[in-house]
Amino acid sequence: MIVHRKKLNWIEKLYLPAILGGLAITWKHFKKSLLGKGVITMQYPEEKWDAHLPAWYRGAPTLVKDEHGRERCVSCQLCEFICPPRAITIEPMEIPEGDPWRKVEKAPQKFDIDMARCIYCGLCEEVCPEQAIYLRKDYSITGLNRTEMIHHKEKLYEMGGVMHGLVFKWNEKK
Amino acid sequence: MDASNFISQFFSPAAWTLLKSLGHLLMTPSGFFIWTTLLKSIILLAVILGLVSYTVYAERRVSALIQDRLGPNRVGWQGLLQPIADALKLLLKENFTPKSANYFYFRLASKLAMVPPVLVLGVLPFGSSLFGVPMTIASINVGALYVLAISSISVYGIVLAGWSSNSKYPFLGGIRSSSQMISYELSLALSLIPVFMIVGSLNLDEIVHYQVSHGWMIAPCWPQGMNFHTLLHPLVLWKSFSAGCSLSQFLLWIPLCISFLIFFISMFAETNRLPFDLPEAEQELIGGYHTEYSSMGFALFFLGEYTAMIAGASVITTLFLGGWSLPLIPDGSAGWWWGLINIAVFFTKIILLLFIFIWVRWTIPRFRFDQLMKLGWYFFFELAVANIFLAALLLAYVKK
Ligand code: SF4
Numbered sequence: 140m141i142v143h144r145k146k147l148n149w150i151e152k153l154y155l156p157a158i159l160g161g162l163a164i165t166w167k168h169f170k171k172s173l174l175g176k177g178v179i180t181m182q183y184p185e186e187k188w189d190a191h192l193p194a195w196y197r198g199a200p201t202l203v204k205d206e207h208g209r210e211r212c213v214s215c216q217l218c219e220f221i222c223p224p225r226a227i228t229i230e231p232m233e234i235p236e237g238d239p240w241r242k243v244e245k246a247p248q249k250f251d252i253d254m255a256r257c258i259y260c261g262l263c264e265e266v267c268p269e270q271a272i273y274l275r276k277d278y279s280i281t282g283l284n285r286t287e288m289i290h291h292k293e294k295l296y297e298m299g300g301v302m303h304g305l306v307f308k309w310n311e312k313k
Numbered sequence: 314m315d316a317s318n319f320i321s322q323f324f325s326p327a328a329w330t331l332l333k334s335l336g337h338l339l340m341t342p343s344g345f346f347i348w349t350t351l352l353k354s355i356i357l358l359a360v361i362l363g364l365v366s367y368t369v370y371a372e373r374r375v376s377a378l379i380q381d382r383l384g385p386n387r388v389g390w391q392g393l394l395q396p397i398a399d400a401l402k403l404l405l406k407e408n409f410t411p412k413s414a415n416y417f418y419f420r421l422a423s424k425l426a427m428v429p430p431v432l433v434l435g436v437l438p439f440g441s442s443l444f445g446v447p448m449t450i451a452s453i454n455v456g457a458l459y460v461l462a463i464s465s466i467s468v469y470g471i472v473l474a475g476w477s478s479n480s481k482y483p484f485l486g487g488i489r490s491s492s493q494m495i496s497y498e499l500s501l502a503l504s505l506i507p508v509f510m511i512v513g514s515l516n517l518d519e520i521v522h523y524q525v526s527h528g529w530m531i532a533p534c535w536p537q538g539m540n541f542h543t544l545l546h547p548l549v550l551w552k553s554f555s556a557g558c559s560l561s562q563f564l565l566w567i568p569l570c571i572s573f574l575i576f577f578i579s580m581f582a583e584t585n586r587l588p589f590d591l592p593e594a595e596q597e598l599i600g601g602y603h604t605e606y607s608s609m610g611f612a613l614f615f616l617g618e619y620t621a622m623i624a625g626a627s628v629i630t631t632l633f634l635g636g637w638s639l640p641l642i643p644d645g646s647a648g649w650w651w652g653l654i655n656i657a658v659f660f661t662k663i664i665l666l667l668f669i670f671i672w673v674r675w676t677i678p679r680f681r682f683d684q685l686m687k688l689g690w691y692f693f694f695e696l697a698v699a700n701i702f703l704a705a706l707l708l709a710y711v712k713k
């Protein structure tokens with residue numbers, strides 16, 4: 140496609156009409172915003188967009204239990220290996236004799252996610268063979284120092300809660 | 314003298330005589346001149362610095378409103394304390410000097426950017442008179458020349474900053490700025506010559522007084538001798554209007570309009586504001602000449618820029634918009650409250666001009682550098698020179 144450059148006549152070459160036209164447009168916006176109309180700013184801490192978060196929103200990674208209250212994670216450590224910034228640290232343990240879920244064999248003894256490192260990529264969720272780790276909708280993760288930014292196992296289960304049934308990842312949008 | 318008796322009992326007799334002689338000394342003409350000038354300077358500086366920080370605030374709010382946003386509205390009511398928070402933040406930051414920078418010139422440059430615009434304010438008549446004291450810090454006969462000379466010094470701050478930072482973006486910004494300011498300096502000064510030819514003086518006070526009697530420079534005609542009493546008499550009012558409108562006034566108005574336009578646009582280039590803000594074009598040069606500065610070094614550049622804006626606005630007000638004068642409002646000799654109103658009028662005009670500066674900035678995109686140079690050298694320079702001859706011819710025709 141050839142775009143022809145229009146020859147400007149002398150009034151257009153003065154630029155002044157165009158500048159005045161531009162000023163009129165900005166003035167219209169200024170007046171409208173001054174009257175409080177059309178301002179799209181959201182006052183963040185008071186107004187939040189939480190209600191509009193989509194189901195597949197990638198917030199903080201969390202651990203989930205199944206409907207029987209069993210922790211789904213089997214400490215395979217795949218998430219630890221795939222995590223690009225190496226935010227996850229897992230110490231596996233053997234499930235002791237006498238435990239009703241003894242035949243699962245392994246569970247995490249320690250499961251730390253360093254939220255100062257996590258990039259919310261969701262790879263951990265994608266790689267987990269047991270569907271034990273999910274990215275939930277929490278996005279405002281703060282702490283006063285680096286150690287406070289590490290989410291331990293208890294915190295992860297508390298944030299994750301219970302997940303019923305399986306999620307078929309190959310479905311449209313999870 | 315009850316009051317003085319009352320006060321004197323708190324002092325020993327020797328101290329009281331000393332105080333009294335000091336008081337006499339302050340009321341001698343030269344003593345009076347010294348302390349009033351000092352007082353004027355301090356108050357004006359305080360007012361201008363306050364105005365500068367609130368211009369920054371206004372820029373942020375106005376730009377936000379133009380772009381359908383809100384802008385800073387958290388610190389204090391509607392964010393009015395934001396400038397104070399900004400100043401505190403900048404004061405607490407580390408004043409960093411890059412290792413390869415030339416320390417002396419690097420530090421000097423930021424001061425050089427702040428000082429010239431403040432110096433310009435010294436000769437501007439910001440009011441008529443208050444209690445008989447003229448509201449100009451220094452009413453010098455070369456006032457307008459002084460303004461042009463000092464404002465061209467401010468290029469040194471930018472050039473030195475660009476060179477001494479020893480880094481490529483500031484260097485490019487410094488080069489751009491020096492060529493831009495030198496080019497526009499020319500049309501800035503030339504555009505003013507018709508004003509001086511018509512008034513016949515370089516003294517800014519006299520230029521304002523000329524406008525009080527003959528009408529503002531950008532007005533095609535001006536009612537003569539209008540005041541509150543004639544307002545109620547339509548016939549007298551009509552006479553004052555018809556006396557003010559003459560062919561000669563209208564003819565002289567043409568070169569003045571061209572002057573005003575050139576001066577106004579060149580002022581944008583001179584203060585490095587959009588559409589001519591190439592020295593600090595963020596998208597190309599990061600921050601331009603002040604990229605390497607932090608903390609107060611940066612703040613001085615920033616404030617210097619806004620002070621230059623205010624100085625520019627006050628020069629435009631003084632030369633073209635009648636300074637502190639407003640029709641119907643007498644000057645300070647009619648009473649101190651009129652003097653105060655005159656000062657308020659001057660600052661209101663400045664604030665309106667500042668708003669236009671801000672408004673233009675958030676409307677027009679940046680020029681390309683060759684367009685900028687072409688506009689300066691091929692268009693404004695020629696127009697300003699031709700305008701001088703036009704004004705001279707018209708003056709020769711009009712002169713009584
Ligand atoms: S979301 Fe990404 S970065 Fe965060 S823990 Fe999971 S794999 Fe690591």
Ligand code: SF4
Pocket residue numbers: 211212213214215216217218219229263266267268269270271272
């Ligand atoms: S969360 Fe999933 S991937 Fe990570 S260790 Fe547990 S089971 Fe394995």
